[in-house]
Each structure stands twice: as structure tokens, then as C-alpha cells.
Amino acid sequence: MDLLALADFVLVARHGGLGKAARAARRPKATLSRRVADLEAALELRLFERGRRDLKLTEEGRALFERAGALLTELEETAAVIASGSERVRGRLRISAPLLFAQMAMGRLAAEFSRRHPEVRLEVTADDRAVDMIEEGYDLVIRVDPAADEALVGRPFLHDRLVIVAATDRPHLEGGPVAAVVRGGDGAQEWTLTASEATMALAVDPVLRLSSLVMIRDAVRAGAGAARLPLSLVSRDIAGGRLVHWGDVPGSEVALWALYPSRRLLNARVSAFLDLLRQSFPQAAPEELAAYLDA
Template sequence: MDLLALADFTLVARHGGFGRAARAAYRPKATLSRRVAGLEASLNVRLFERGARELKLTEEGRALYERAGYLLTELEETAAAIASGGTQVRGRMRISVPLLFSQIAMGRLAAEFALRYPDVRLEVTTEDRAVDMIEEGYDLVIRVNPDPDETLVGRPFLRDRLVIVASPALARVDHAPVPAVVRNVAQDDHWSIVDAQGEASMAFDPVLRLSSMIMIRDAVRAGAGAACLPISLVEQDIAAGRLAHWADVPGSDVALWVLYPTRRLVNARVSAFLDFLKAAFPTGAAEELGAFLGT
């Protein structure tokens, strides 16, 4: 495939027409038209629908544009890295992060990384859905207990678990449901727990339903009821006596993974961020995240 023709195609697609692309790039319109026509002929598909007044991407053209733009950027950055010895950490990097981790930790982590690598243009988005890294142009994603995916590789960098906590002022009454702050999604009316007496079931009565773990923690701090929360989120409160640790939740261990596409060479930016996470959380224990949040 002619990479120059591919670059011209993405230029025209980005600007929505040959004339606008020619003016933006100070290139002859006829040259752009000829290059795109040659690309269509080599692929044996039509990339644009050419109307009287507007130019629209065909389905094939849209698919090529979505992939080609990112790949061309990768080629440019790879060439620049090779020219500089392959060790220069620079360029744009996009990361997708789950909601809770972004709320409690990612702002500070992103700031520290940006200060350490000022030539990297870091973009972080918050999404709990499983994004398509290739289609949506992400360099890295962070996910909780991700499903196996043969197109991705990565490693866990943090582990966490759930615990039952409450305000020290809230008393437990044997065999009575405890007032609870829960997420506003369908769930059981009891928690499976492990406490000093062994495995058991703790019934609860939802007195408050909230949509985020941060809100739930704040409500529990205020004495609204007990809650099931990640230990990393409440460890400092337990140590300071603001919350009481009632019990553990068996089988609740989770892992945060950092993932990247297998078919993409790991560039200097990705390698730098992987090393950065390892330095921030050397063992990956939940206590390390709790300590990070408390500093």
C-alpha cells in the first residue's frame, strides 16, 4: 500500500473535502484527488461518495480512516524514536481507566507522570465499559478482573478486597439486620462475611442507596450505616479510628490490570508508564494503594 496515498486520504477525510484539505496543507487539490483515486484503485473499493456539494466517507472509507490515522501517527513517532535512539519518551498517549480508580488515584498519578515526562501529552478517560483499544485509539487500559482477551497483554499492578465497615458509633445487634448504605443496583439482602466467629451471613436493611463508592464511604463516615467497600478506600479511616472494620468478605479479591494490544510494539511512552506504575505500587498490595491515598 502506498503510505503517501494513505496519508493524503486521511488528510482529505479529516477536513471533509479535497478543497479544504488542499488549503489546509498547501497542497494542489489535483494531487490529492489523484492520490486518493489511486488508493481506491489499488484497494478496489470506493472510499468516498462524491456528491455535488459534499464528500462523504463510505463504510469502507470510514473503517480505513479510523485505523489509518492512528497507525500513521505510530509510524511517525516510531521513526522519531529511532532517530533519537529509541529512548525518548514523548508524544500522545491515551489511557482508559475505571471510574473508582480514576476518582481516588488517577488524577495524582497522571500529574506525577506528566511532571516526570513533560514531552508526553497524556489523555485519560474514565469508563467502566470494555473499550476497543484498536478502534478507539487507546495505548493502555486499566481494568478490574478483565476477561481473557487474546488480542491484549498486560499484568496486574494492584490487588484489593472487600470489607464490611461502619462508624464506630454504630452498634451491631445479634440476629438483627444492620442499617446499610448500598449501591443503587439490584443485590441480595445480606453479605457473606468472615469475622472473629468464622464464616457467616450478615443481613442488612438498605437505608440509603448511592451510585458511587466515594459517596457510600462518605455516608458511612457520617454514621448512616454499614457498607461493603474496598479495603484500599477505607484503610486509612480504619487506622485513624474513623471507621470500624466489622468483617471481611470471602472470595472478594480483585486485581487491577494494565493492558495493551499484542500486535503493537511497546513504545517508550507505554514502557515508561508501566515502569511508573510498578514504582508507585511495588508489591501491588491493597495496603499500598491505601497508603498512596493517605499521603
């Protein structure tokens, strides 16, 4: 494959047309058109649908642009670092993180990352939805137990589990339904918990429905009832006596994953942020997140 032709194809695709690409690169439009046609002939694929005024990527063209564009960018960055003799990480890094983790930790992580790598422009978005990394231009996403995705690779960097807590002690475990603070549309009338190696059922009466886990924790602190919450969110309250740990929720273990596009050349900025996550949570335990917030 002609790498120069591939680079010209990426240039045209990135700018959305021959004219814009020619003006941006200050190169003849005819040359770019010929290079793209040569690449299509070599691959025996149509990469663009050609209209009267513009070009539109075919399905095959979009797939090639997503892969080749990322690879060529990494090659350019690597060459620039080698040429400058510098190991400094630079450029823009866009991260999407779930709302709770973003509220709890991303502010401090972002500040530390910025201190270590002042030439990186870091942008963090808090969002619980499954963003499309390629289409929306993210370099790294953090997700809880993500579904398998062939286009992404990654690693878990933090584990957590649900515990049942309340502002009062265990007598509420006996007798009638317990006042419960639940999230959104949770309609459970009974919770299962494990305490002192015994598993039991607990009848609950949802008296409050809140959309945020932080709101739920605050309501439980204020005595509104019991709740199932991540250990990382309430371990400091348990240790400080503000909340009582009634037991664990069986089978509630989750993992936070850092995901990035599957490619041979890992973005240096992504690699640097992954290093920060490993250093911040070396054991990947929920207590580490709580301790990190207290540090």
C-alpha cells in the same frame, strides 16, 4: 501496498475531504484524488462514498483509517525521536479512568508523570462508562474487570476486593438486620461474609442509598451503618481504628486494567504511563494503593 498512497488516504480521511487535505498539506487536490483511487484499485475496495461536495468513509474505509492512522502516527513519532537523537517522550496523552480510582490516585499519578515527562500534555477524564477509545480519541483507558474486546489489549495493574466495615464492633453481627449504607439501586436484604475462615449470612436493612463509594465510606465513618467497600478505600481507616473490619465478601475480587488499542507499535506515551503504574503498584495489591495515598 503503496505506503505513499496509504498515507494520502489517511490524510484525506483525517481532514474529512480532498479540499481540506490539499490545503493542509499544500498539495494538489488532483494528486490526492488519484492516490486514493489507486489505493482503492489495489485493495479492490471502495474506501469513500463520493457525494457532490464531500467524501464519507465507507465501513471498510473507516476500519482501514482507524488502524493505518494509528500506525502511521507511531511511525512518524518514532522517526522523529530517532532523527532528533532524543529519548524524550512528548505529545498529548488522553486517559479515561473510573471515578473512584481517579479521585483516589490519578491526581498524584498525573503529577508524577508530568514531572518525569514535562513535554507530554496529559489529559485525564473521570468516567465510569465504557468509552469508545477510537471514536473519542483516548490513548489509554483504565477499567475494572473490562469485558473482552478484540480491538484492545492491556494488563491488570492493581487488584482489590470488597470488605464489610462499620464504625462499631462485631455485636452487630448478631440479632436482627444490620443498618446498611448501600450504593444506588442495591436491593440486597442479606450479605454473605467470610470471617475467621467461616462464612455466614448477615441480614441488612438499607438505611442510606448513596451514588458514590466515597460518600458511603464517609457515612459509615459517621456511624450510619455497615457497608461493603473496596479494601483499598478503607484499609487506612481499619488500621487507624476508625472502622472495624467485619469480614470479606466472598468472590468479590476485582482487577483494574490498563487498556490501549491493539497495535504493533505501542505509543511511547502510553508505554511511559504503564511503566509508572508498574512502579507505583509493583505487587498489584489493594494495600499498595492505600500506602501510595499515604506516602
